[in-house]
Amino acid sequence: MTEAKTGPTGASVGEFLETVEPAGRREDGLVLRELFDRVTDTDAVMWGPSIVGYGLQHYTYATGRQGDWPIVGFSPRKANVSLYGLQLPGGEELVERLGKVKLGADCIWVGRLTNIDLDVLASLIDRSWIHARG
Numbered sequence: 001m002t003e004a005k006t007g008p009t010g011a012s013v014g015e016f017l018e019t020v021e022p023a024g025r026r027e028d029g030l031v032l033r034e035l036f037d038r039v040t041d042t043d044a045v046m047w048g049p050s051i052v053g054y055g056l057q058h059y060t061y062a063t064g065r066q067g068d069w070p071i072v073g074f075s076p077r078k079a080n081v082s083l084y085g086l087q088l089p090g091g092e093e094l095v096e097r098l099g100k101v102k103l104g105a106d107c108i109w110v111g112r113l114t115n116i117d118l119d120v121l122a123s124l125i126d127r128s129w130i131h132a133r134g
Helices: 013-019 023-040 092-098 118-133
Strands: 045-047 051-054 057-060 066-069 072-076 081-084 101-103 107-110
Touching: 013 023, 013 045, 013 051, 023 051, 023 072, 023 081, 023 118, 051 081, 072 118, 092 101, 092 118
Parallel strands: none
Antiparallel strands: 045 051, 051 072, 057 066, 072 081, 081 107, 101 107
């Protein structure tokens, strides 16, 4: 089995978010940080160079790879925002209500936050946070 390569870095989340380009993606990242901070009531940690994560859990992937990963998190990338940890079994109805998104195996991609319902996103974050910590 191989270990996951991405882990907590100790880098400043605030400094990272201030450097995100383009400006609209940076604004989305700042809004997401406030939302995730509020819902999880915990501090954000940088995972690798571009993932803002909350909490910690250990995973064994279907490929046999193991490693730690944030319970929930996001990454404001150039083309879209990636949301992590929000696709739990039984939560499909909430994901459908989120708005205009694309689903990946382990993430949800959002073009702009104006295309999604932030209240539904808060519910998804809360559901995942409680599930992982309960």
